[in-house]
Amino acid sequence: MAAPLDDVALDQLFRSGRTYNGFTDQPVSEDQLRALWDLMKMGPTSANQLPARLVWCVSQEAKEKLAACASDSNADKIRKAPVSVVIGMDVNFHEHLPELFPHTDAKSWFDGNAELREASAFRNSSLQGGYFILAARALGLDTGPMSGFDGGEVDKAFFADQPGVRTNFISTLGYGDPATIFDRSPRPAFEKFNRIA
Structure with missing residues (x-):
């Protein structure tokens, strides 16, 4: 059984982690993008579906193309970030299940059921x-x-060029500029939105 993370790690992941509206000029390397993917791909998904498809917009040309699809305030953030990322979803993920979930015929669960594939x-x-x-x-x-x-x-x-892949959300990525964050919004107590049944 794994030991609980210490407060330093919990602060970094949750309590002190913030959404940044701007970043420093410090670059993000391709090695860092690959390391990020190698971590995130280990997170659990149903039947190891792994439907996310990412486009890492590193060039200014790619960021401009993405910014043209965004609201004015978001477009500026996209252009200025070291990296902007499109997190897409592949509704034909089931085609990869023979490789990703090989111990049973999981592909057949989704064949002919577009509604289930979309939701998944x-x-x-x-x-x-x-x-x-x-x-x-x-x-x-x-x-x-x-x-x-x-x-x-x-x-x-x-x-x-990828039929079946659609955008879920987008994100900027880099080393956050503390001057670009807002005061933290409230987080409710356990009792407000939870119940133990």
């Missing part, structure tokens, strides 16, 4: 998006996950 892709790519944020924090990086974009336009710009 959204749920599990959202989980992977959460793992992306925690993996980034674990590696000393910061994120700025956001809505405020036209998903159809992002799909056309980045997934036109």
